Amino acid sequence: MQVNMHEAKTQLSRLAERASLGEEVIIAKAGKPYVKMVAYQPSQQPRVPGLLADSITISEDAFSAETDRVIQKMFDDSINSGNV
Numbered sequence: 001m002q003v004n005m006h007e008a009k010t011q012l013s014r015l016a017e018r019a020s021l022g023e024e025v026i027i028a029k030a031g032k033p034y035v036k037m038v039a040y041q042p043s044q045q046p047r048v049p050g051l052l053a054d055s056i057t058i059s060e061d062a063f064s065a066e067t068d069r070v071i072q073k074m075f076d077d078s079i080n081s082g083n084v
Contacts, residue, residue, distance in 0.1 A: 002026040002033065 001023060008015060008027045015037060019025045025037040061067055 002028055004031070005029050005034070 001018065003011070003015065003025065005027060008025075015025050015027075019037045020039045022039060026033045027035045027037060
């Protein structure tokens, strides 16, 4: 089923119900398919904590005041250049 954005806004509950029952709902923008609404399927595999424990390292200075200053400068520079 395909509906336009306006109909999706006004009929969201009805469309969500249909999607939850297995129907694929396509929401169109300007007549072109834009997003697909489908029923949520939880992961079948349980999460395994620590899977990357041996692959990730944190440097000694990761939480230092100097590192905080460098990150703050990067953030400020990004805002000032309009790259946010």
